[in-house]
Amino acid sequence: MKKEKSFTFEEIFKQNERRIYYNLHQLGIRDYYGEYYSEAMFAMWIAYKKYDRDEGPLSTYFNYAIRNRLIDLIRKKTREYEVEKEYIEQETALLIAETNSTYTSSDTNIPDEKLWKNVFSTLTINQRKWVYYAIILDYPVKEIAEKENVSVEAVKSWGKEARRKLRGVWDVKSEFL
Structure with missing residues (x-):
């Protein structure tokens, strides 16, 4: 049976905010943009709403909810990263194949595949298009736009x-950079 909550969430949050930092630290999360912190705060709010006194102490429930929510977010971010990485590798391979097919056997400056993979891995799709065409x-520029x-x-x-990104990656001076 649920009993009326005697404290507001704001009061409970102020008392338990350190739990968020503790869990972030325990999981080794560097939260530069506050994304994990806000997710943990949301988990705490959900736990506060669902809490039943008969189930055990609120602090234990908070720790459980925060930790699991952060782990779920880490898994989600890892999946997104893997999908993005695979897509970049596919696009890079495609652009390299297109690049290599534009050269004839008499060309002496066929691009180094490792070099282009390194270059393309830092660029967006549109920036890769610019590198390829330009x-x-x-x-x-006008022909690329068309x-x-x-x-x-x-x-x-x-x-x-x-060009801005390539300056950071490439140590080569070029008329385009």
């Missing part, structure tokens, strides 16, 4: 961001 195929059905300004933006 650097590898030497297309003008080919991709976007504005010239969008293509310039892709290039600007790609």
Whole structure:
């Protein structure tokens, strides 16, 4: 049988906020954006709403709810990361295959596959398109925009961001960078 709660959630939260930090620390989570903290706070609120005195102490229930919610979020983030990583690898392989097919056997500067995988792993899809069309195929910005059905300004933006990222990855000076 549920009994009336004598404290508000705000009061309970102030008393138990350290449980969130404890669980974050125990799970080795670095929460730069506060995402895990807010998820743990939500778990605490749900636990507060569902709590039944007959089931045991509220503090134990809080610890259980917070820890499991954080573990679920870690698993979700890991799955998302793996899917994104696989997609990037597929796109990189596709772009490398397209890049290699544009060269003939007489070309002496066939791109190094490891180098391109490294370069493409840091870029978004649109930035990869810019690298492929502008650097590898030497297309003008207007032609890239027409080919991709976007504005010239969008293509310039892709290039600007790609150059910024490539400066951090690549130690090579180029007329495009």
